[in-house]
Amino acid sequence: MTQRVVVVGAGLAGAKVAESLRARGYAGSLVVLGAEPVRPYERPPLSKGYLQGSDERESVFVHPEAWYDEHDVDLRPDATVTSLDLASGHVVDAGGGRTAFDRLVLATGSAPRGLDVPGAELEGVVTLRTLADSDRLRARLSEARRVVVVGGGWIGLEVAAAARAAGCEVTVVVRGAAPLLGVLGPRMAGMFAALHRERGVELRTRSEVRALLPARRSGSLDGTAVGGVELLDGTVLPADLVVVGVGARPRVALAEDAGLVVGDGVHVDAHLRTSDPRVLAVGDLAAVAHPFLGHRVRVEHWDAALHHGETVAATVLGADEPYDRLPYFFTDQYDLGMEYTGWTGPEGGTDVVVRGDEDARELVAFWTRDGRVVAGMNVNVWDVVDDLQALVRSRAVVPPERLADTSVPIADLAG
Ligand SMILES: Cc1cc2nc3c(=O)[nH]c(=O)nc-3n(C[C@H](O)[C@H](O)[C@H](O)COP(=O)(O)OP(=O)(O)OC[C@H]3O[C@@H](n4cnc5c(N)ncnc54)[C@H](O)[C@@H]3O)c2cc1C
Missing domain, CATH: 3.30.390.30 (FAD/NAD-linked reductase, C-terminal dimerisation domain)
Known part of the structure; x- marks a missing residue:
């Protein structure tokens, strides 16, 4: 019998695992360890309504503060798990604490990619993943005049829309012939390109960043803050804020170090079990053998993080309910x-x-x-x-x- 489920990662997927287990009557111990200082929240508003100031902070959280105590969920924020000891059935956190599990759920999500170019460490070069990132970006947008977004993916375009709403001049640097080309193909990608151009965004297509340049202050190089983006063709785009939106990669290190089968994400079967059946993986991290599609799928979508928990609860409680939802994604821009x-x-x-x-x-x-x-x-x-x-x-x-x-x-x- 399962006496303790430990969830590593307190994002949407981790929180929904806890909720689904309790909803299905799991009465054992339930521990959720999360590296961030706040309780689980949803990320889509961070580049949309919350970034633009129309969504209240409280609305982004998955559960009210009291929910965790009320459901006897031992939520531990500020707790980063540094290794998995599968042989003895423990997770080890950064403080050296060991937490025993019968079933372990990995929900560590993904981390934004950075730019591997000179100047990437300059002040004013940011990525967007966390609530704290969104708070900082919102403050910067209210002060910035010229924003360059590197990457024409969903988050980059949503940030471009938010920056326009904040009154900034916005340029988006896109590697391909149009933003979203790989996902949507030329016709529908063209629709998004036209939308942004109509709203005053400059799209620099077929462009790549060579370097991020420091700002000049009073004629001399300030040296710490970003002032421009140099493209491969030598063009320099002036910028006082650079948002890097060039994708994310799944946080597989814990699973990999523990010897679980990992490719693009942690490999799981349709019941979300990894190569060690005591260990499951959910959300952005999970590369799921999908029954309907007939192959492995890993998506970085809110909907998967929202629903994987139901499958985990079924699997932990011994029910045969494979995850078979079709991928689903949404965006709002202007x-x-x-x-x-x-x-x-x-x-x-x-x-x-x-x-x-x-x-x-x-x-x-x-x-x-x-x-x-x-x-x-x-x-x-x-x-x-x-x-x-x-x-x-x-x-x-x-x-x-x-x-x-x-x-x-x-x-x-x-x-
Ligand atoms: C700005 C933004 C906008 C988005 N908009 C949309 C959208 O419009 N539509 C859509 O479908 N999807 C959207 N997404 C994607 C969606 O938010 C993700 O798919 C979803 O957050 C995945 O949830 P997750 O719980 O798997 O991972 P995450 O949300 O990444 O959560 C993982 C958590 O685990 C923690 N963690 C990592 N490693 C450890 C460790 N070793 N120990 C303890 N804790 C750890 C992390 O700190 C994090 O809090 C957006 C994402 C972002 C960043």
């Missing part, structure tokens, strides 16, 4: 809200079919492979995600004209 569900994979070979009004940015886009819808994205169109997921799951071959025909409800496309 007045554009979108949801994306499904999986196109890195192999390409998909076609895009659009229904709705592309100019007004009110549409549903379908990605098809061999006539079957593998992913869908709704932009400023709501309440269609369940229908899109059912369509993907049906694996039905649907003619493109039918997909594009707004008179056919999405729910009827599979039939």
